[in-house]
Amino acid sequence: MMILAYLSVIAFVAYLVQIIYGFAFKRREKVKGRLHELEQDFVDPTDESVLQEPFKERIIKPAYQKFTALLGRTTPQGISKAMERTIIQAGSPGNINVNRLVSMMFMVAIILPAFYYLLLQATGIEVNILMIILLALAGFILPYYILNIKARARRAKIQKSLPDMLDLIFVSVEAGLGFDMALKRTTEKMPGPLSDEINRAIDEINKGRRREDALRGIYKRTGVDDISSFITAVIQSEQLGSNIANMLRVQSTSMRQKRRQRAEEAAMKVPIKMLFPLVFLMFPALFIVILGPAFIRIMSVFAD
Incomplete structure (x- = not known):
């Protein structure tokens, strides 16, 4: 051994x-x-x-x-x-x-x-044999768990930056740029994981991949549902020949509303998350500070 x-x-x-x-x-x-x-x-x-x-x-x-x-x-x-x-x-x-x-x-x-x-x-x-087994199981899970944390953090970062990027794309299209040029200009102004994925999709389109497949590949590589709805709206707008600026305006407004709703949901969860630290950590310390001197005085009186 x-x-x-x-x-x-x-x-x-x-x-x-x-x-x-x-x-x-x-x-x-x-x-x-x-x-x-x-x-x-x-x-x-x-x-x-x-x-x-x-x-x-x-x-x-x-x-x-x-x-x-x-x-x-x-x-x-x-x-x-x-x-x-x-x-x-x-x-x-x-x-x-x-x-x-x-x-x-x-x-x-x-x-x-x-x-x-x-x-x-x-x-x-x-x-302790049981501890060795538990450590082996923990060590086996640990690398994938860390990788999963990185994936969740990256998805959250992409989801957070999507509304701002849509606003900038909408402004660029309204200024007269084409959709592809607006994407490229936006990625230059807003570097990050979402910009990297969009640049990769643009490179794939330039190399001959179908536009629909390249755009849907962004969702497969990110796993963010908001991007899936945005990509679907872009593809439908191109297939139907509708005004892409109006679609971008609707998507930008919708994404900002979703971000506000997620922020409100997170704010509503804060009191529940603070309940256990308050009960098990802060309240005992407060009781000791407030009732401790009184308890000591009561004990001294009964001792006399």
């Missing part, structure tokens, strides 16, 4: 160093990987120059890729699709994919119990 724990810690440290290195030199590694792919089409794999590559590129990286691919294949298809959807809605942080996410979940599920075991061994406390 001790050997397994030490090996787990060593593997975790190596994996952490690799992640930090990947973030620090991500662009360089991307260019290097692309050049390596191009070289494979022209270089004989049996050439001795291949052996001059670093050990990490020849052994560790292919083994890690095969390991993550194996874990990805063993993941059920429904769970894999749900993870992929969450990764896309989170903005694909660190260019993570389903295979890397699953491997990270398994690794954290091994590392947390290993650290707990080593800590108890160092302090001489008896190991």
Whole structure:
């Protein structure tokens, strides 16, 4: 058990160093990987120059890729699709994919119990098997939970910025710009995740993808229902040939009303959320401060 724990810690440290290195030199590694792919089409794999590559590129990286691919294949298809959807809605942080996410979940599920075991061994406390199982479950869930939090935060940010962006698009169209040019000009003025998704859709349209599919892809990558209604209104307006400025005015007004309603709903939830901190944290302290001196005086009187 001790050997397994030490090996787990060593593997975790190596994996952490690799992640930090990947973030620090991500662009360089991307260019290097692309050049390596191009070289494979022209270089004989049996050439001795291949052996001059670093050990990490020849052994560790292919083994890690095969390991993550194996874990990805063993993941059920429904769970894999749900993870992929969450990764896309989170903005694909660190260019993570389903295979890397699953491997990270398994690794954290091994590392947390290993650290707990080593800590108890160092302090001489008896190991609790139930705690090890709970830590393994928590470590398995933790990476996906953090990714889900990032996806929710990104959706909330997109939903919050949508009414302001619609106002700016409407003003641009009213000023005489075309819808595509208004989108492009708005994304330049309002950088953010929503602007990134719109720019991606514009690039896909310029590369030949159907306009409807490119616009609907924004909703698939964000998961915000308000964007779905806006995209549907844009597509219907183009198909029916109606005035797009009037549609933008209606959508802008509707989105601002929805944002106001969500703010009012959140404000109405505040008293309920404050109830438990007041009852269990603030009221006991107030009772001690207010009734404490009186209780001490009463006790002193009865003691006399």
